[in-house]
Amino acid sequence: MSKIQVNGNEQILETDSVSVLELIKLNKVLNADMVSVQLNGEFVDREVYSSTVLKDNDEIDFLYFMGGGAN
Amino acid sequence: MDFTEDQIQRYSRHIILQDVGVEGQERINKGKVLIVGAGGLGAPVALYLAAAGVGTIGIIDGDVVDLSNLQRQVIHFTPDVNKAKVLSAKEKINQLNPDVKVITYYDLLTASNALDIIKDYDFVVDGTDNFPVKFLINDACVQAGKPFSHGGILRFEGQTITVLPGTACYRCVFHAPPPPNAVPTCSQAGVLGAIAGMLGTIQAAEVLKYLTGVGDLLTNRLLTFNAKTMDFRTIKVKHNHRCAVCGDHPTITELVDYEQATCEIKTHGEGVPHKALIQK
Numbered sequence: 001m002s003k004i005q006v007n008g009n010e011q012i013l014e015t016d017s018v019s020v021l022e023l024i025k026l027n028k029v030l031n032a033d034m035v036s037v038q039l040n041g042e043f044v045d046r047e048v049y050s051s052t053v054l055k056d057n058d059e060i061d062f063l064y065f066m067g068g069g070a071n
Numbered sequence: 072m073d074f075t076e077d078q079i080q081r082y083s084r085h086i087i088l089q090d091v092g093v094e095g096q097e098r099i100n101k102g103k104v105l106i107v108g109a110g111g112l113g114a115p116v117a118l119y120l121a122a123a124g125v126g127t128i129g130i131i132d133g134d135v136v137d138l139s140n141l142q143r144q145v146i147h148f149t150p151d152v153n154k155a156k157v158l159s160a161k162e163k164i165n166q167l168n169p170d171v172k173v174i175t176y177y178d179l180l181t182a183s184n185a186l187d188i189i190k191d192y193d194f195v196v197d198g199t200d201n202f203p204v205k206f207l208i209n210d211a212c213v214q215a216g217k218p219f220s221h222g223g224i225l226r227f228e229g230q231t232i233t234v235l236p237g238t239a240c241y242r243c244v245f246h247a248p249p250p251p252n253a254v255p256t257c258s259q260a261g262v263l264g265a266i267a268g269m270l271g272t273i274q275a276a277e278v279l280k281y282l283t284g285v286g287d288l289l290t291n292r293l294l295t296f297n298a299k300t301m302d303f304r305t306i307k308v309k310h311n312h313r314c315a316v317c318g319d320h321p322t323i324t325e326l327v328d329y330e331q332a333t334c335e336i337k338t339h340g341e342g343v344p345h346k347a348l349i350q351k
Contacts (some may be wrong), residue, residue: 002293003190005303007306008304019350020208031253031254033249033250033253033254034249034253034254036244036245036246038306038308041307041309042246043243043246043311043313045313046246061306063230063244063246063293063295063306064225064228064230064251064295065202065223065253065254066223066224066228066229066230066254067200067201067202067223067224067254067256068111068200068224068225068226068256068257068262069108069110069111069112069113069197069198069222069224069257069267070198
């Protein structure tokens with residue numbers, strides 16, 4: 001079990017070895033392409049979402065694409 | 072710059088602001104700002120910058136006013152439907168503040184005209200509705216060393232970051248446009264009208280802070296808010312050394328127009344030239 005921060009809110013991961021990709025699904029992000037992910041202040045490349053495993057006290061931010069503005 | 076009696080009165084609430092004063096107001100009046108997109112974000116940005124007395128406001132938009140725009144694009148009024156947005160915006164700015172020189176471009180910002188247009192301005196505001204142009208503005212401003220404000224809205228949420236030469240850019244954070252249809256647009260998913268006003272007003276405040284040198288800009292911080300909870304959050308972001316445009320080994324050295332249709336094309340009023348909102 002590990003305790004992490006997701007977008008500033010605490011989340012408890014019940015199982016070990018949760019990857020960034022799994023966390024994206026756990027947080028009900030519809031499509032991994034909708035977000036850019038920052039882990040402890042560093043951007044995570046999409047290619048390593050599934051191989052990057054979260055550990056206790058990690059701080060993760062999902063930055064959502066927002067394209068609206070004019071029309 | 073010598074202010075007239077009328078100008079001293081018009082700008083008195085700025086002039087008495089300790090951090091702005093006569094000097095700050097002079098800087099605002101000498102400022103040249105380009106607004107890309109005269110829509111949901113561009114409307115409040117243009118109105119507040121015009122009211123503040125920004126000397127030159129450039130507006131680029133290739134679209135005409137549609138009835139469905141009026142729910143949030145507060146610079147356009149009902150009689151403006153089918154009128155070019157840049158013309159509609161110019162008319163309102165002229166009425167609001169005759170001190171402002173308005174330059175209009177009834178066109179889309181593209182890889183071939185971007186650098187030539189932005190070179191005349193001190194600051195660029197992204198008020199566009201699609202990712203290809205958002206990335207184009209970023210890349211053009213990074214290459215030209217121009218400061219700019221990114222803004223995006225969707226449903227009940229908004230985000231903005233200010234980018235100065237050397238600070239984290241939009242591409243540092245978001246890398247590349249998402250695949251087509253991965254992210255819904257406002258026309259697909261909707262947007263609460265006032266969200267456009269909230270975010271556009273934040274962008275306008277950033278422009279005025281930049282011109283006057285007051286305060287700390289939203290650099291290296293992405294501001295996001297959700298109006299359902301009214302939670303505002305700033306997320307620290309760092310310049311990305313692997314960024315394709317401003318990283319250590321940039322791979323983007325020329326501007327590109329991404330192929331991506333992001334907005335529906337619809338037929339506008341008769342006899343009104345309409346430029347499809349697709350970047351080639």
